[in-house]
Amino acid sequence: EAQVTQNPRYLITVTGKKLTVTCSQNMNHEYMSWYRQDPGLGLRQIYYSMNVEVTDKGDVPEGYKVSRKEKRNFPLILESPSPNQTSLYFCASSRGGGGEKLFFGSGTQLSVL
């Protein structure tokens, strides 16, 4: 089954404790992206990747890191989480090119205390 898998589904942590949210897709997609969803703000892009070893900042990259060492994986790293990073996070992937459908993961609800 074609899917984007995020882990964990829920995460509670404390300020400053490094964490990683994993994202994997099994569709051989070139494009992958991370979004955060906050009430009243919709989805805002954090980082995206057009292919292996190619990443770029989205609208709200501060406090986040990503890597794309393999085509299927695109982890999101919070080196020193802060309470304002409490949010619902989504990973998404699609084929290369314009106008392609984005496939979304089920989301990761992160709470930073």
Next chain:
Amino acid sequence: AQSVTQLGSHVSVSEGALVLLRCNYSSSVPPYLFWYVQYPNQGLQLLLKYTTGATLVKGINGFEAEFKKSETSFHLTKPSAHMSDAAEYFCAVAEWANNLFFGTGTRLTVIP
């Protein structure tokens, strides 16, 4: 620069009534336009998209949207609302590749 405006963060309709969710965009080039739906506790799913060609686009579950370049709009409609349509709807625009910018969303409530 791209931006998307969705008018109305909450819309309520009666079951069987017309659904109209509004979306306006700004883009310096002909854009790709999308509507996604999010059901509770789930990720987003594509409803429909406009890339090129016919300006009236039909999607899943009886939804459709019309690209009006002169009005920079891409409103979503459905002739008759069903209870299962209750969800949050997001309009999105991309000027290149798949780099989507999303609107702030419209929560649709369907009243029995």
